[in-house]
């Protein structure tokens with residue numbers, strides 16, 4: 001289980017970014033997390049991964065990975081622990097890859113590090129998982145630098161690495177934000193299957209995706225969790241003003257989509 005207990009993160013000038021945040025994800029579940037832009041969702045994920053910039057500090061709380069408090073480990077040890085057990089699909093996939101190395105090197109090295117495969121076996125696995133995320137021109141993808149691929153392609157490569165390295169936990173930060181509808185549906189289906197043997201924290205503003213994947217969702221505002229409900233209920237009986245506005249906007253979008261589909 002990955003447990004966040006009473007986590008508080010501040011900028012070093014003392015401005016709080018997260019205040020007393022608690023949540024947990026357990027094997028076989030996908031937990032949703034939504035909230036206003038700037039409410040602290042990405043900071044929460046970066047705090048778990050030990051990726052916050054130096055001007056932020058965790059002033060209170062615990063991050064327990066299978067009972068082991070990550071915060072007592074040094075940065076290097078912590079990254080190793082996280083790298084093995086926690087997979088990450090970043091909101092901005094460009095930041096996930098080193099810009100000056102070809103994808104082949106980055107993908108093969110990552111797969112070898114986590115699976116112990118030799119180079120040839122890792123190459124075959126890379127091709128296999130790239131095809132699973134609908135990147136069928138594997139030669140082109142592997143010979144490209146990250147800057148030569150689209151954001152949506154890089155997001156799918158991050159998912160392919162998860163399929164190849166099989167982490168027990170996945171932190172997915174708006175993983176469908178750069179995808180067209182067909183690839184969004186494919187990624188959601190892959191996450192839905194993956195979740196059977198793993199635990200996923202799914203950050204999203206995509207209400208349909210949240211309803212399809214997450215039995216329970218949390219809502220964040222101004223660095224705090226303001227509401228937690230069964231996801232279906234969250235959009236039918238939202239309790240907090242932000243959630244009410246969000247649910248109304250989602251309902252309006254669904255109506256527009258429905259009318260548009262009917263017209264066409």
Ligand SMILES: Nc1ncnc2c1ncn2[C@@H]1O[C@H](COP(=O)(O)OP(=O)(O)OP(=O)(O)O)[C@@H](O)[C@H]1O
Pocket residue numbers: 011017035036037038039040041042043044053055056091
């Ligand atoms: N290093 C930093 N120094 C100062 N403020 C920061 C730093 N990192 C993040 N913040 C602030 O913390 C708040 C939360 O940012 P965060 O990126 O976690 O929000 P978010 O909920 O993921 O937003 P979005 O939905 O737009 O991605 C924002 O106001 C942001 O400006």
